[in-house]
Amino acid sequence: MAVHLHEEDLPAGVLAPGPVAVDTETMGLITPRDRLCVVQISDGQGDEHLVRFRVGSDYAAPNLRAVLGDPERLKLYHFARFDLAAIEHYLGTTAAPVFCTKIASKLTRTYTDRHGLKDIVRELLGKEISKQQQSSDWGAAELSEPQREYAASDVRYLHAMRDIFVERLAREGRTELAQACFDFLPHRARLDLSGWPDHDIFSHE
Amino acid sequence: MAVHLHEEDLPAGVLAPGPVAVDTETMGLITPRDRLCVVQISDGQGDEHLVRFRVGSDYAAPNLRAVLGDPERLKLYHFARFDLAAIEHYLGTTAAPVFCTKIASKLTRTYTDRHGLKDIVRELLGKEISKQQQSSDWGAAELSEPQREYAASDVRYLHAMRDIFVERLAREGRTELAQACFDFLPHRARLDLSGWPDHDIFSHE
Numbered sequence A, B: 001m002a003v004h005l006h007e008e009d010l011p012a013g014v015l016a017p018g019p020v021a022v023d024t025e026t027m028g029l030i031t032p033r034d035r036l037c038v039v040q041i042s043d044g045q046g047d048e049h050l051v052r053f054r055v056g057s058d059y060a061a062p063n064l065r066a067v068l069g070d071p072e073r074l075k076l077y078h079f080a081r082f083d084l085a086a087i088e089h090y091l092g093t094t095a096a097p098v099f100c101t102k103i104a105s106k107l108t109r110t111y112t113d114r115h116g117l118k119d120i121v122r123e124l125l126g127k128e129i130s131k132q133q134q135s136s137d138w139g140a141a142e143l144s145e146p147q148r149e150y151a152a153s154d155v156r157y158l159h160a161m162r163d164i165f166v167e168r169l170a171r172e173g174r175t176e177l178a179q180a181c182f183d184f185l186p187h188r189a190r191l192d193l194s195g196w197p198d199h200d201i202f203s204h205e
């Protein structure tokens, strides 16, 4: 159970087969402006890998891109839309197929409107995660210890949450609906990158 | 070139093979409350068929449902989301695959924010359609002549507009993105019916 820090790419062979939890840290919410600084990835066996990109990076990262682009490997995210856009834009990879815990939460936790990662982890797993480092300078020369811990905790619980949401979606008869939403997410991310970041393409307006 | 009025179902064999233009008129915008009154359908050869459902209808309509549910027949709509929900709810049929001129317009006519049917028909085809009967009592015992003309005009131009949008989407490199949106529309309609009519499921909130 350790947090591993890597520069510019994931080492080969550090991930077990199967679904991987993925998150990204950037300089902000405007993807083409705010560069990708960190990609976090975990195979759910207890280790988290942080891949850090320096300013001016060419984002070559062949090992990381191979994992993200592998159509056989399910990628687990919280609010996949944002991470998919950042990965598409900077790494040139569509990191699908997708399971998104924010959408799963919206479709099953209909008794609340709190679908933040912190809320879900607390309710489903009884764990507390700190969101303090969320707005911090991810482009700094060295990541601080709290930043590393924050980045790692963002992927730590996604496998366990997915197991619970898979059950709840089935219980509520919404598995198919969730899958359709997951499958649209890479396209939703492409709309964000193509100039429709604030527009609900399905709205009447 | 005529408008044909039918009661409770489409006669068998009145449509040529190929894509059909489809629209619906209801008692209002809240699908489970506001009953389906009329389904308009046209094969693009010049005739429009209006299928009218009386209050208390059982919506059996086997011929109409066969056409709408035929996976080989493309259905052309303007703002498909609404019609798909009404057809799913009242006729029990997923009327896909879909081409939606509102979404095609949003993805290609980026120089305007006017994506109403009237605006598109005027710009693309140079025709004027009246929207006066849009808010009218579609549950009345007899449809008025202006209502029939309005209902028919809502499906009259969809084939011609689709041809133009297919070209424009290709020109702008957005064919795939449009197709992904079209494919999600039946699921978007199901979300409307399942209790998320006003929520953008892809939003952070």
Ligand SMILES: Nc1ncnc2c1ncn2[C@@H]1O[C@H](COP(=O)(O)O)[C@@H](OP(=O)(O)O)[C@H]1O
Pocket: A023, A024, A025, A029, A078, A079, A082, A102, A115, A116, A117, A118, A134, A154, B204
């Ligand atoms: N409009 C927005 N508001 C807040 N967070 C947003 C956002 N768009 C994308 N995000 C991302 O969504 C994640 C927060 O989700 P939630 O609020 O549901 O916990 C954050 O990721 P990080 O936690 O990796 O920084 C944040 O970067």
Ligand SMILES: Nc1ncnc2c1ncn2[C@@H]1O[C@H](COP(=O)(O)O)[C@@H](OP(=O)(O)O)[C@H]1O
Pocket: A204, B023, B024, B025, B029, B078, B079, B082, B102, B115, B116, B117, B118, B134, B154
């Ligand atoms: N929130 C909304 N506001 C306006 N029209 C809506 C709507 N939701 C669904 N619609 C439907 O969308 C169609 C109008 O689209 P537009 O404004 O783009 O021309 C109308 O169909 P009808 O014309 O069949 O009545 C209307 O019923």
